[in-house]
Every structure is written in C-alpha cells, then in structure tokens.
Amino acid sequence: MMNFVWKSHAVVQPSLLVLRGCQHGFFKVILLYGYCYQDSNDIPDTLTTITELGSPLEMIQLLQTSWEDRFRICLSLVRLLHYLAHSPLGSVTLLDFRPRQFVIVDGELKVTDLDDASVEESSCTSNSDCFMEFPARNFTLPCSVEGRCQSMNEKRNLYNAYRYFFTYLLPHSAPSSLRPLLDKIVNATGELHWGIDETAAQLERVLNLYKSGEYLQNTTRVPKAEYRRVPEAFIPDENYRCWPSYHHKGCLLSVFDVNEAIEICDSYSQCKAFVLTNQTTWTGRQLVFFKMASNHIVPDPDKITYVKVTD
Numbered sequence: 001m002m003n004f005v006w007k008s009h010a011v012v013q014p015s016l017l018v019l020r021g022c023q024h025g026f027f028k029v030i031l032l033y034g035y036c037y038q039d040s041n042d043i044p045d046t047l048t049t050i051t052e053l054g055s056p057l058e059m060i061q062l063l064q065t066s067w068e069d070r071f072r073i074c075l076s077l078v079r080l081l082h083y084l085a086h087s088p089l090g091s092v093t094l095l096d097f098r099p100r101q102f103v104i105v106d107g108e109l110k111v112t113d114l115d116d117a118s119v120e121e122s123s124c125t126s127n128s129d130c131f132m133e134f135p136a137r138n139f140t141l142p143c144s145v146e147g148r149c150q151s152m153n154e155k156r157n158l159y160n161a162y163r164y165f166f167t168y169l170l171p172h173s174a175p176s177s178l179r180p181l182l183d184k185i186v187n188a189t190g191e192l193h194w195g196i197d198e199t200a201a202q203l204e205r206v207l208n209l210y211k212s213g214e215y216l217q218n219t220t221r222v223p224k225a226e227y228r229r230v231p232e233a234f235i236p237d238e239n240y241r242c243w244p245s246y247h248h249k250g251c252l253l254s255v256f257d258v259n260e261a262i263e264i265c266d267s268y269s270q271c272k273a274f275v276l277t278n279q280t281t282w283t284g285r286q287l288v289f290f291k292m293a294s295n296h297i298v299p300d301p302d303k304i305t306y307v308k309v310t311d
Contacts (some may be wrong), residue, residue, distance in 0.1 A: 029080070029111055054103025054110060060171060066244045066283055068254055069107065070169040071210075075203050076109040077102075077161055082200045085154045089119045093153035097160035107282055122149040132156060134163065139192055154196050173244060177215045181206060208290040211283045213256040224266040227306040233275075235301035238293040240270050246287060252261075254285035258306070261288045264310065276304040 018270040062070055084092040094101065096116040103112045124130050130141040130149035139159070142150045166189055171182050185202050188194040194202075209215040239250035246252040251268075255261045258276070265271040273294040279287040294307045 009130055017052045020156075029114070051112065052105060053104040054112065057104060057109070059097040059099055061167065063172075064244065066246060066254070067173045067175070068210075068283060068285070071174075071206070072107055072282060073104070073109045074161075074165055074170050075207060077165055078196070078200050078203050080109065080111060081154075081157045081161060082196050084157060085196045087119075091119070091121065091151070091153040093118050093156050094160070097164055099156070099164060112163045118153070122152050124149050132157060132159070136163065151195060155192050158189055158196055158199060159192060160196075162186065166190075174217055175210070178206060178209065180211075198215045205293055206249060207283070211258075211285075216256060216260060223262050225262075226310045227262060227265075228309050230297060230305040230307060232299060232303070233297050233305040234303040235275055235289070235291045235294055235297055235305060236293040237296060238273070240268075240290070240292045242268065242290065247289075251290040253288055253290065254281045254283075255288050256285055261290075261306070263289075265306075271308070273305060276306070278302045295308050 035047060037047055062073065084094070094117055096113070101110050101111060101113045101116075101256050104110075104112065123131065124143035124147060127140055127143050128191040130152060132139045132141065132152065139155070141152055142156060143151050166186050170186055171179060174182050181202070185199065185206075188202075189199055241249070242251035242253070246254070251271075253264060255264065261274050261276065265274050268290065270292045271280065271290045273291040275291065277287045277289065281287065294305070297305060297307075
C-alpha cells in the first residue's frame, strides 16, 4: 500500500520541485507523487503536493536510540546537504533548518518542506557583506571576484547541521575507537573548517570503518572468560536492560562478529550468555541478545547461544 500525505503551499518556488523528483544515489528529498495548482480560500495559485509519508523527527526519541541509528540520521543528512550543494539548480540553502522540516523514511532522514529553500547566493562588494549570524557565534566568508559570498549556502547548511544534529547525535555512546574521528568531524563543522565535500568524505570513512570492522583493530580483544557454543539454541528469558538497546525490555545490540559479542558480554557484570540471531541492522551487523543466565535453553534453528563457563 502506498502511503502519502497531502500538503498545501500558499507560496512556493516551483523550480524547487525539480529536487523532489531527482534520484542521485539515494532519495534525499521526500518523494513527490504529484502536485497541482488551484485556488484555495480565495488565495490564488495555491500549490498542493502529494508526497510519501514519513515519521516526524523527535530528537528526544533519537537520543534514546542506538548510536548506529543516530549515525545513520547524520549520514543521510550529510548526503542530503552534499546533494543540495551540487544540485541541478545550483547550491541550495535551507533557510528553516529546524528538525520539524525533516522526516524519517525507512531510517533515512529526508527534508520535507522546501518552501524556505533558496538557490540565490548573497551578493557582496566586500567580505563584511558575507556575514553569517547564529545564536552561538558568527562567521564572515570571503567575497568572490564575481561579487558573490563564497559557499554561503553550503556553509549555512553545514553549520545548522552541526548545531541541530551533529552535537547531539554523533559522539555520544559511539565506539571508543571512532570517537577521535567523530570529534574531529564535529569540531571541524562547528568551526566551518571543512566544506560539505570533506565532511561527507569523512562520514563515509566512518561508515566504512564501522561496516568492515576495521574500527576494532586497535582495541584489545583478549576474552576474560571462556564460552561454550550451543548451536540451534535460544534463551527465551533471563533478560536484563542495557542502553542503548534495540529492545526496550532486554539488551539487544549489534556486533561485527562473535569476538565483539564476547567483548561486550565480558564488559557487563550481569552477562552470563548471549544469543546470535539471524537479524541484521542496516550496516549488515548481527543483532545479539545478551542474557543474565542460561538456566532455560530451548531449541531454535535460527539462533546460536554462547554460554559463559568461566569468569
């Protein structure tokens, strides 16, 4: 079944509808199914759009999700901003960057409201004309020989991404070996030392390190305990809670391999066993239940249980 939502716009830049239909590696703007012009409540030239349906962006809920899912939000945002910086219309800035302008569709962040988007780079005669003011700090960008503020649209988007998303979602509860790179990304965007191309490249680097398991190479992975492998078995109960978890009543985390699962179990004093499932996350990592005992093991052809035999 196709899910969609109707939305009316009293004022809109029709050329921006081009962005809604573009596919560039990933759909980054909410998908447009159709639109029409009509008069509404005596307002002429009202534009009604029919778009795909997404979930509202709730920052408090996002802060309670796994780092992997929060990283996905930031990565999809950077991919969106990279596309807007190199769009068919030129560099596009989002003048209203508040979270309510975005929705989540299948775990990806998409912009839903283009009413406040602009493709015009500010004109200037000197650097002082290229002043960007934000609540926490200000920036002055160079004025080009063509009389345009260099990369102002791109840099405005990037700093807004930093202050609304990166500072809250990127570093917290990230794998320790990735923290230096993530802190570097947050600091560089907060100071506007990087443009969107370098920021996107660095976040893609984080993704590759995470998916490939390379981020584990510099960590000490000597098991503190021995584990007995029990194939085709599951522990239905004996749950304990951990944060962040994919399951609100248990400890369900993603791992790259069995060794990482052992390392996680060793780090929790209450963990006495874990169960490898056949479910994976968006990065291909395996979901694992961590258990506080192994008193009741039942057959399950889709799972493998590891029981701690020594401490």
